[in-house]
Amino acid sequence: MPPLSPIPDGARVWLVPTPVGNLGDLTLRAIEVLRAADAVACEDTRRTGALLSYLGIRKPLVRLDAHTMRRAPQVLERYARLAYVSDAGTPGISDPGAELVQAALAADVPIEVLPGATAFVPALVLSGLDSARFTFEGFLPRSGKDRKARLSAVAARAETSILYESPHRLHATLTELAASCGPLRRGSVTRELSKRFEETRRGTLAELAAHFEAGTRGEIVVVVGGRPEGEADPAQPVTDPAEQARAWAAAGQGVRDIRDALMRQGLRKNDAYALALQVTQAQQP
Template identity: 70%
Template sequence: MTVDAQDRGVRVWLVPTPVGNLGDITFRAVEVLRGADAVACEDTRRTGALLTHLGVSRPLVRLDAHTMGRAGSVLERYPRLAYVSDAGTPGVSDPGAELVRVALDAGGDVEVLPGATAFVPALVLSGLPTARFTFEGFLPRSGRDRRERLAAVAARAETTILYESPHRLADTLADLAGACGAARRASVTRELSKKFEETARGSLAELAARFAEGVRGEIVVVVEGCPVTDDAGVDIADLEGLAVDLAGQGKSARDIRDLLQAQGLRKNDAYELAVRAVNAARTP
């Protein structure tokens, strides 16, 4: 069934929900949930418990990876629809992205509320470089696709963020150690904002050994980028971090360039890093 957005006034809100602590819901999120015609979600029992906690009484509709094919008919019935995932911001590693496409293809309006997400806190908690990173989501479970993605993580200069399930964590850490090298630094964050929140940091080999027996909770793995060197063997990644630190201290681009050159970086590369770091420091 198609959706006539002009006649129906189709509007979809993607509403972040807490990844753990229910206190992380925003006032605006509650307002949108209360004002929508219905709330679509992956798990009606889980979302129903959240709405009960918030004192929100709206019709619940299941729209997950297996039922997203009926999104059009749901929007016909509930043209002002709020969508939530099981936890965090919808549209990231969940079916919410497909609902966005359906609404936009119908000419409707889509609004994404800011709010809780798991990978940003985990990235910051990792202690690894945050200036540049790649979010990989979940790795393929097996086969050639998995091997290719692991190889891409190993070769990538920037930090990589992964989601993983508890029962596959040990295998993934072992595979990452094999692809990236046992000494590559990483972190494992689980149960964000909950009572037993934990972030473990160390080499991939150390983390693989630590979690070999399994673990509980929702998990984010953060992996250090591959050291990148120029023709003279200078570690670019380390110098990028140095440039960011110096810019944060208020150093000028010229001063940063000179300090980077003193570390062995070529003049043009030093200037480029310096300008990029200063511009980033000025961005709110």
């Protein structure tokens, strides 16, 4: 095995990916950089302190999270060779880090981003869905018009979409995705990547919503298949709401979810509720 390239001299900032689960995923280069840095900036000093202790590395720790990133210029002035880690994965991807890059660019400090752990790439491959073209959505807005707009974009998109989600919001998000994209759209949920209880469940969005109704635990990645060729754009009103409602009911969607989906497609609330009730009752034995 050839030796590692030497750590360059002079001031610089390193963004260092850390494992999303298994500590064995930390690269040799990441360890060398952490050893060479004057200090390690991080989201959580306790969590990063435990990682450095495991590696036998003693360095000053500086908290730079979403609430304290405004201090980045001062930290760069104090420490010429600064390593930055987020709690897990690659800094700057749904984690703090982009602001530090901007501060370093403004101060004309060289930047290196090390390749390494991230959650969405393994989850995409594990999904079995098309990985040639995809859009990474990160975390959706929690509510409001922005959330509805992003859900509509996922529904209309021809390529695969990837989202991060928290355990206690997973069922609600899957239910909304099933309503926006249609309950038969394919998807997957990967949780606890590289950990002991890693799991990937694949199926329709309606099946996934039903499976995770009782909740779950761990770090979660949701992958949603693109709109199949020839399928009507879900963002446009359907020509036959009753046919669409029957398909949703057959896939296991409840009255409220079907009502909300029909309302998004232009039906009035009372009409949407009446149709949702009719098709769900027709499914009962």
